[in-house]
Every structure is written in C-alpha cells, then in structure tokens.
Amino acid sequence: QQQVKQSPQSLIVQKGGISIINCAYENTAFDYFPWYQQFPGKGPALLIAIRPDVSEKKEGRFTISFNKSAKQFSLHIMDSQPGDSATYFCAASPNYGGATNKLIFGTGTLLAVQP
Amino acid sequence: GAVVSQHPSWVICKSGTSVKIECRSLDFQATTMFWYRQFPKQSLMLMATSNEGSKATYEQGVEKDKFLINHASLTLSTLTVTSAHPEDSSFYICSAPRGGKQFFGPGTRLTVL
Numbered sequence: 001q002q003q004v005k006q007s008p009q010s011l012i013v014q015k016g017g018i019s020i021i022n023c024a025y026e027n028t029a030f031d032y033f034p035w036y037q038q039f040p041g042k043g044p045a046l047l048i049a050i051r052p053d054v055s056e057k058k059e060g061r062f063t064i065s066f067n068k069s070a071k072q073f074s075l076h077i078m079d080s081q082p083g084d085s086a087t088y089f090c091a092a093s094p095n096y097g098g099a100t101n102k103l104i105f106g107t108g109t110l111l112a113v114q115p
Numbered sequence: 116g117a118v119v120s121q122h123p124s125w126v127i128c129k130s131g132t133s134v135k136i137e138c139r140s141l142d143f144q145a146t147t148m149f150w151y152r153q154f155p156k157q158s159l160m161l162m163a164t165s166n167e168g169s170k171a172t173y174e175q176g177v178e179k180d181k182f183l184i185n186h187a188s189l190t191l192s193t194l195t196v197t198s199a200h201p202e203d204s205s206f207y208i209c210s211a212p213r214g215g216k217q218f219f220g221p222g223t224r225l226t227v228l
Contacts, residue, residue: 044159044219103159
C-alpha cells in the first residue's frame with residue numbers, strides 16, 4: 001500500500017514533442033504528490049507538486065494532471081527539449097503534513113529528448 | 116528555493132572502516148531531515164528520518180547500528196556508515212523540508228573497496 005508505481009521505465013521523445021509520465025498509488029492517505037528531476041550524479045530537484053484538492057497544476061512547460069478517484073497522476077512536459085533529458089521521479093507523501101513527511105518514490109523514468 | 120548541502124560529495128574507503136556524511140540546511144532550520152540511498156539506475160529508498168534532539172526513525176530493514184544518524188543542530192544531520200562493506204557502496208542523499216516542499220542535497224557517492 002506504500003508503493004508508487006511509475007511508467008514507462010524509459011521514454012524517447014523528439015524535440016518539441018510532449019513527454020508523458022504516469023504514476024499510480026494505493027494509499028488514500030497520501031496528500032502530497034511532487035515530481036522530481038534528477039541528472040546523473042546529482043540530487044533530485046523539485047519540478048512541480050500537487051495536492052489532492054486540485055485536478056491540474058501548470059508551471060511553465062510542466063503540468064501535473066491528478067485523478068483522485070483513479071489514484072493516478074501524471075507529468076506532462078510540453079515542447080520537450082534536449083536539456084530535459086534526465087530521470088524523472090514521481091513521489092507521494094503519506095500521512096498529514098505534506099512535504100514535512102517522508103516521500104515514497106516511484107521507480108523512475110529515463111527521458112531522452114532527441115534533437 | 117532552499118539550499119541543502121552535503122559533504123563530502125564523494126568518498127572512497129576501505130572495507131571495515133567508518134564513513135561520516137554531513138547534511139546541512141544552509142539558509143533555513145530543519146527539525147527533520149531524511150536520508151535516502153540510491154543504487155545505480157534505481158529509485159531513492161528512504162533509510163531513516165533524522166529528528167533534531169531525539170532518536171532517528173529507521174525504515175524497516177535498515178540496520179540502525181550500522182547507519183548511525185545524529186541530528187545535532189537545527190541545520191546539521193550526519194549519517195555514519197559503520198564498518199562499511201562493498202555492498203554499502205551507493206549514492207546517499209539527504210533532504211529537508213521547507214515551506215511545504217522537500218529539498219534535496221547533491222548527494223554523496225560512497226565507494227567501499
């Protein structure tokens with residue numbers, strides 16, 4: 001019940017295209033859903049996050065879509081660029097308090113944006 | 116955003132020795148910090164929650180006597196890998212919450228020979 005399932009494992013997108021990564025969870029107590037970007041040898045960097053009270057959040061080229069009833073959420077990267085090539089992790093925070101609590105990470109998606 | 120630093124960024128040690136990794140919140144105070152371990156091409160796995168002024172909380176399967184955590188101040192948490200072995204070689208990353216978000220350090224690459 002603590003798992004966060006992420007797909008696909010890897011993704012190749014052409015420059016200018018849309019990258020879509022999906023995550024699903026079981027635990028209805030999760031109340032904070034961030035997405036992180038990680039480059040090789042670096043720590044994860046927060047991209048965007050959402051809470052269950054909204055169905056969509058957009059920041060620049062990044063959009064999170066959230067389906068509470070299906071317990072699924074996804075990251076959309078519009079106008080994908082070669083610089084977006086990295087590993088993306090979804091995560092969820094159990095219990096209350098949001099980001100002050102521990103994060104459960106998805107398995108990661110390796111994105112390659114071809115020029 | 117908030118800044119979290121780690122030291123060292125990489126370390127190589129001999130089997131059987133102990134290694135200390137520091138995690139600092141540079142421009143904010145953190146009563147709680149988190150330690151994760153990441154093996155190559157894998158996800159981040161939470162090891163423990165570091166609590167300022169009290170004992171750390173370890174995740175199931177993590178040996179508390181092997182991975183010693185000390186949260187000595189509101190800006191510093193340390194992870195000591197005791198009697199390190201080659202299977203402990205990994206990327207160790209800490210995080211700290213601020214303003215409703217989790218900020219991660221740059222990670223420490225540990226290689227045990």
